[in-house]
Amino acid sequence: xxxxxxxxxxxxxxxxxxxxxxxxxxxxxxxxxxxxxxxxxxxxxxxxxxxxxxxxxxxxxxxxxxxxxxxxxxxxxxxxxxxxxxxxxxxxxxxxxxxxxxxxxxxxxxxxxxxxxxxxxxxxxxxxxxxxxxxxxxxxxxxxxxxxxxxxxxxxxxxxxxxxxxxxxxxxxxxxxxxxxxxxxxxxxxxxxx
Numbered sequence: 518x519x520x521x522x523x524x525x526x527x528x529x530x531x532x533x534x535x536x537x538x539x540x541x542x543x544x545x546x547x548x549x550x551x552x553x554x555x556x557x558x559x560x561x562x563x564x565x566x567x568x569x570x571x572x573x574x575x576x577x578x579x580x581x582x583x584x585x586x587x588x589x590x591x592x593x594x595x596x597x598x599x600x601x602x603x604x605x606x607x608x609x610x611x612x613x614x615x616x617x618x619x620x621x622x623x624x625x626x627x628x629x630x631x632x633x634x635x636x637x638x639x640x641x642x643x644x645x646x647x648x649x650x651x652x653x654x655x656x657x658x659x660x661x662x663x664x665x666x667x668x669x670x671x672x673x674x675x676x677x678x679x680x681x682x683x684x685x686x687x688x689x690x691x692x693x694x695x696x697x698x699x700x701x702x703x704x705x706x707x708x709x710x711x
Contacts (some may be wrong), residue, residue: 523631525573530576534569536562537584537705541593545601557604570691590704599627599700606695613692617685624677631671638667 538544546557558566566581574578581602582692585593642663646652652660 525569526582530578530580532573533582533701534566534579535582535584536565538589538652539586540589541583541585541596541598544598555604556601563605563609566695567691570695571663575690575694577657579694579698581698582703583700584703584705587704589700593702597700599698602700603698605617606692606698610689610696611690613689617682617689619682620677620685624674624681628671628674631674634670635667638663638670642667674711 526535536544544559544562570579580628582597583598603673642660645656645660645663649656
């Protein structure tokens with residue numbers, strides 16, 4: 518018994534993401550009235566393609582292979598589905614980049630608000646502690662509460678700049694590769710779902 522260590526097919530240094538269909542329209546959203554080269558890809562197909570790309574190292578030479586029945590393959594090749602697929606992933610890349618810009622923009626705004634609030638809280642703490650030479654325990658608790666509140670306000674910008682942007686950037690890298698992917702149409706007698 519032989520176990521294939523990879524679910525992908527590799528030929529001459531090229532790794533293929535294989536999709537088996539009975540007709541090319543299965544790959545696209547049937548409710549999208551746009552012309553063929555501007556259609557949205559079906560959500561399940563997109564999840565499969567993006568998930569497959571996510572599993573491959575960034576340096577992998579990848580192509581998308583669409584397997585269709587012989588009568589569908591010839592007609593489909595003339596329709597240039599590769600252009601439609603690249604158009605779709607180019608659009609998705611633009612959306613993700615806009616999302617990244619928004620996250621970073623909100624991060625800068627959160628940072629400005631957080632810093633102003635932190636300065637305010639530190640100032641309040643210093644004023645409270647300066648009111649009495651020997652502050653009571655209640656005054657110390659209020660003063661420390663003000664300081665803690667200031668630092669808690671900094672959590673959101675810190676989270677944004679340390680963590681929130683990374684998954685979006687990773688999706689952008691995957692979509693960037695898919696926006697330039699080569700697509701092969703292959704005639705195959707046993708069609709099926711992805």
